[in-house]
Amino acid sequence: MKNVILILPTYNEKDNVETLIGAIEGVFQKLTKYKLTILVVDDYSPDGTAKTVENLSKRYNNIILISKKKEGLGAAYMFGANYAFKYLQPDIFIQMDADWQHNPLLLPDFFYQLERGADLVIGSRYIPGGSIPGNWGIHRKIYSIVGNTVVRFGLGMLLPHDWTSGYRVYKKQVFTEVEAGLEKYSGYTFQVAFLRKAKVAGFKIAEVPQQFADRIHGKSKIAPFDYIKNLLLYILNNSTFLKYLVIGVIGFSVQTIIAKVLVQFINPGIAVAIGSFFAICANFLGNNLWTFSHKRISGLTKLSQKFIHFLGTSIGAVIIQGVVVGVGVWLWGKSAWFLLMIFAIAFLVIPYNYFIYNRFIWKK
Ligand SMILES: Nc1nc2c(ncn2[C@@H]2O[C@H](COP(=O)(O)OP(=O)(O)OP(=O)(O)O)[C@@H](O)[C@H]2O)c(=O)[nH]1
Ligand SMILES: [Mg+2]
Numbered sequence: 001m002k003n004v005i006l007i008l009p010t011y012n013e014k015d016n017v018e019t020l021i022g023a024i025e026g027v028f029q030k031l032t033k034y035k036l037t038i039l040v041v042d043d044y045s046p047d048g049t050a051k052t053v054e055n056l057s058k059r060y061n062n063i064i065l066i067s068k069k070k071e072g073l074g075a076a077y078m079f080g081a082n083y084a085f086k087y088l089q090p091d092i093f094i095q096m097d098a099d100w101q102h103n104p105l106l107l108p109d110f111f112y113q114l115e116r117g118a119d120l121v122i123g124s125r126y127i128p129g130g131s132i133p134g135n136w137g138i139h140r141k142i143y144s145i146v147g148n149t150v151v152r153f154g155l156g157m158l159l160p161h162d163w164t165s166g167y168r169v170y171k172k173q174v175f176t177e178v179e180a181g182l183e184k185y186s187g188y189t190f191q192v193a194f195l196r197k198a199k200v201a202g203f204k205i206a207e208v209p210q211q212f213a214d215r216i217h218g219k220s221k222i223a224p225f226d227y228i229k230n231l232l233l234y235i236l237n238n239s240t241f242l243k244y245l246v247i248g249v250i251g252f253s254v255q256t257i258i259a260k261v262l263v264q265f266i267n268p269g270i271a272v273a274i275g276s277f278f279a280i281c282a283n284f285l286g287n288n289l290w291t292f293s294h295k296r297i298s299g300l301t302k303l304s305q306k307f308i309h310f311l312g313t314s315i316g317a318v319i320i321q322g323v324v325v326g327v328g329v330w331l332w333g334k335s336a337w338f339l340l341m342i343f344a345i346a347f348l349v350i351p352y353n354y355f356i357y358n359r360f361i362w363k364k
Helices: 014-030 049-059 073-087 104-115 138-155 172-178 189-200 224-238 240-262 268-291 300-332 334-361
Strands: 002-010 034-042 063-067 092-095 120-124 168-171 205-209
Touching: 002 014, 002 073, 014 034, 014 049, 014 104, 034 049, 034 073, 049 063, 063 073, 073 092, 073 172, 073 189, 092 104, 092 172, 104 120, 104 168, 104 205, 120 189, 138 189, 138 224, 138 240, 168 172, 172 189, 189 205, 189 224, 240 268, 240 334, 268 300, 268 334, 300 334
Parallel strands: 002 034, 002 092, 034 063, 120 205
Antiparallel strands: 092 168, 120 168
């Protein structure tokens, strides 16, 4: 029998917590292989959530209430998990909002994925079968979709599809592996930081479609401005894409110097193509050492194989630049070559390479 600890962070959820806990208990009557403990982490909610939970703990013998000062969602999860390790011998954790936005009836799907070998399962709104509330205003929908997309592309980690979902089930090893340093993210950024660390550590992540419901009782605690600011700061500090751009600038400098020298002697299209070959070498080394250090390719055989692969995919970038500069010079004259090269790199080569690197070179 596995010990499952469901951490339920609450702040002013008096009107949600009773029915939700009742529903969760009902679900676990059928999940007989698992022994559930519900750990409510309440930050002294002024609405008296704690009192309701205390009453519930008389009805169910598997509810523990922790009351602590208000520190944010991430801090509540950290506190709950550390408490569980100290007193409850956890095997599996569940993270779930206490406002009914996460449907407890989905839990058997999460456990099915764990049993099939996943280490971490996410309730995803952005996969087929998943959704955000239809009655949300357009700004709210955009905020949610754009936020998630910025995280995925900013971090250069396209999978899983839903990074900001707080509905998650994971094995205890995931927490012990990622926990170090997470206390910095006491608010909602915790979810993204947690997931990124789990991904980097190589845990197997699965997604189940989730129809994210709208809140009926109580108010949202998210402060959008703070949330966006913290998320952007996190991405800036941890973005593969930004590191990739820095390496790209170095490669670009190598390319420019070589091309500027050669263009005095040979056709500009060829000069740029040669310059870009050297940029490719600089890019491969720089990205391997720094940008994708978490997926670094090592060993001479692997490195040379991957470099050939890299060269192969980079031919696309060489051709793009050769064609744009070649055709552009033919249209607008030789003096336009430099601007044409910059245009080709900024708008065509950067997205092309980033996609290829993630998809084919440093995939895992
Ligand atoms: N203990 C604790 N719980 C919190 C805190 N902030 C939010 N929560 C809880 O975390 C869960 C998610 O918070 P919500 O405000 O619903 O955030 P959200 O679901 O991302 O945003 P909405 O879609 O706007 O509701 C809820 O159960 C909240 O009660 C906090 O500072 N401390
Ligand atoms: Mg909510």
